[in-house]
């Protein structure tokens with residue numbers, strides 16, 4: 699996973715962040731679940747469903763069906779693993795790779811939003 703962080707760090711540094719202000723580490727990306735919701739509704743809901751349960755309109759025709767992102771399984775998956783799946787997709791399973799269309803920030807945002815979907819308090 700260190701290598702993955704290295705790649706993401708490179709992505710952050712090559713992005714629009716100003717140099718020199720602070721040390722930028724992927725671990726220190728401040729995720730914004732509010733923006734994550736926008737990213738999710740635009741890119742993920744068609745498969746994973748508006749509430750993340752894997753019941754989106756496109757997902758209905760997929761085999762395997764899109765993951766239920768509110769499941770115990772996903773809830774307990776470590777963050778770097780989920781970020782890696784979002785970034786690289788799951789070849790052969792219909793989960794697209796997002797690294798060329800979403801920024802590191804957006805991937806953190808969307809993951810933070812996914813976390814709120816399985817929050818038992820919601």
Ligand code: HEC
Pocket residue numbers: 737738741742743744745746756757760762763764765767771772775780783784788791792793794796808809
């Ligand atoms: C074209 C349909 C489709 C779209 C769009 C899509 N996914 Fe997926 N996703 C899938 C499928 C299919 C799987 C694999 C399910 C399985 O392995 O059984 C999956 C799996 C996942 C997993 C892994 C869950 C686990 O079991 O560990 C995550 C996390 C995920 N998607 C997040 C996202 C996010 C975030 C987006 C939007 C940026 C997104 N997906 C967009 C179809 C999609």
